[in-house]
Amino acid sequence: MSTIRTPRRRTGIAVAAAVTAAAALTGPVSYATPAAAEKPSPGAPGLGDPMFPLDGNGGYTVDRYLLDFDWQAPKTPFEASATIKATATQSLSRFNLDFGGNTLRAVTVDGKAAGTARDGDELTVTPKSPIAKGRAFTVKVTYTADPTQTRHRDDAIEDYGWIPTPDGTVVYPQPNGARLIFPANDHPSQRAPITFRITTPKDRTAVANGKLTSRKNVSGDRVRWTYDSEQPLSTQLVQLAVGKFTMVDSTGPGGLPLRDIVPDALVEPTAKYRKLTPAHLTWLEKKLGKYPFNRYGILVGDTDLAVALETQTLSLVPKADLLGTQVDAERNLVHELAHQWFGDSVALAGWSDLWVSEGHARFYERMYSEEHGGDSFEAAMKAAYKAHDQWRRDFGAPAEPTEPNLFKRMRYDGSALVLYALREKVGDATFQQIERAWITKYTGRTASTQDYIDLASKVSGQDLEGFLKPWLYGSKTPPMPGHPDWVVDPVT
Numbered sequence: 001m002s003t004i005r006t007p008r009r010r011t012g013i014a015v016a017a018a019v020t021a022a023a024a025l026t027g028p029v030s031y032a033t034p035a036a037a038e039k040p041s042p043g044a045p046g047l048g049d050p051m052f053p054l055d056g057n058g059g060y061t062v063d064r065y066l067l068d069f070d071w072q073a074p075k076t077p078f079e080a081s082a083t084i085k086a087t088a089t090q091s092l093s094r095f096n097l098d099f100g101g102n103t104l105r106a107v108t109v110d111g112k113a114a115g116t117a118r119d120g121d122e123l124t125v126t127p128k129s130p131i132a133k134g135r136a137f138t139v140k141v142t143y144t145a146d147p148t149q150t151r152h153r154d155d156a157i158e159d160y161g162w163i164p165t166p167d168g169t170v171v172y173p174q175p176n177g178a179r180l181i182f183p184a185n186d187h188p189s190q191r192a193p194i195t196f197r198i199t200t201p202k203d204r205t206a207v208a209n210g211k212l213t214s215r216k217n218v219s220g221d222r223v224r225w226t227y228d229s230e231q232p233l234s235t236q237l238v239q240l241a242v243g244k245f246t247m248v249d250s251t252g253p254g255g256l257p258l259r260d261i262v263p264d265a266l267v268e269p270t271a272k273y274r275k276l277t278p279a280h281l282t283w284l285e286k287k288l289g290k291y292p293f294n295r296y297g298i299l300v301g302d303t304d305l306a307v308a309l310e311t312q313t314l315s316l317v318p319k320a321d322l323l324g325t326q327v328d329a330e331r332n333l334v335h336e337l338a339h340q341w342f343g344d345s346v347a348l349a350g351w352s353d354l355w356v357s358e359g360h361a362r363f364y365e366r367m368y369s370e371e372h373g374g375d376s377f378e379a380a381m382k383a384a385y386k387a388h389d390q391w392r393r394d395f396g397a398p399a400e401p402t403e404p405n406l407f408k409r410m411r412y413d414g415s416a417l418v419l420y421a422l423r424e425k426v427g428d429a430t431f432q433q434i435e436r437a438w439i440t441k442y443t444g445r446t447a448s449t450q451d452y453i454d455l456a457s458k459v460s461g462q463d464l465e466g467f468l469k470p471w472l473y474g475s476k477t478p479p480m481p482g483h484p485d486w487v488v489d490p491v492t
């Protein structure tokens, strides 16, 4: 995500201890392989991520989601179902889904009614009979969705979940609001393809990630829109929106299909900056190689929430970003587009790896902006360097965030600075090789901070562990290579 505004600073954070305690309760990450004859046991309720220990679930992987939404009107509850095709990775007596808000109606496993219990965001499902390790199974959850369910964070995320618009809705799932939209394995490392079937009144348009595969008139004055994500995606990158939209089709470099989704009244006012997408793609492809998905577009958000989000293949950009200065608009547009490589195609292994995705998005955003009338990249990095010890103290080192400070400035300019330091250390040509190798090796997969350190070492032919670890985890900011005059302000 991106917001050019300076996130509000917050003090007095004391949640780390609680998070650690919760992690201990959650138990080990559930990828352990029990012996074949092992008795069925419950899948873990979470993956033990230090930021959000209960996010994701153990004991199975999701192969596909099929989501049905019978959307009615803004802020109005509607009937929904999620059909989840999964495979057991252990012998399961029961398992969990992440699911928050909404009214649960029924759950079946392979067509048979299953037992359910809800506790916070955990939905525990007990099938009629245990599921053997390695078996494919289908869970169907029917519920009444509540499109007014919104949560809030005191960092750059602000509001997330369902965000109503005057004539429909958009969604902001990041970081873990997808569970307000549908029951899910809601952790960025858990990727699966999604089919969306959204039924709306005739005067609305529904959109979602990926390709529109059909648009059918159904009973009376209703229309059913079907979208296929084509590639797997993390739940935090889901988009589905309903509104009075115009679909604006065009073509990007290499014939890439582009489709912007724009509230009817905003088509003309936002056209000038939306038309820059092909130029942004050309610029980023020169740095990073081919765009990693089959299509792209901008969903113009008719909301007052001034936050853009890299929802996969369809970035959500609030209208205000497209009605201001060109420099600001391009910063946000290039940021979200860069995320399609960093964070979307190469997904996060865990939330502590957020610096990889936000640091890169900010790095290319600033590089582009400097070349196109924006601020000096070096000056911005020098300013981030000055503040870096303070940010380390307030928000945690780049790869060691604390949960309430996850989306604070350290993950943006503070993490772009780590990449800047690496480029100064290894030189521009080697840095570009590292970046290309990262995309080539991990496209369509998840990758961690350690993966980045290892790959940078391998590509550069030098052991960068001793260089990158203090930058990523230390409490003091290391010297900036090539800039012995740069100073860090003392912590106040």
Ligand SMILES: [Zn+2]
Residues within 6 Å of the ligand: 001, 002, 335, 339, 357, 358, 361
């Ligand atoms: Zn971002």
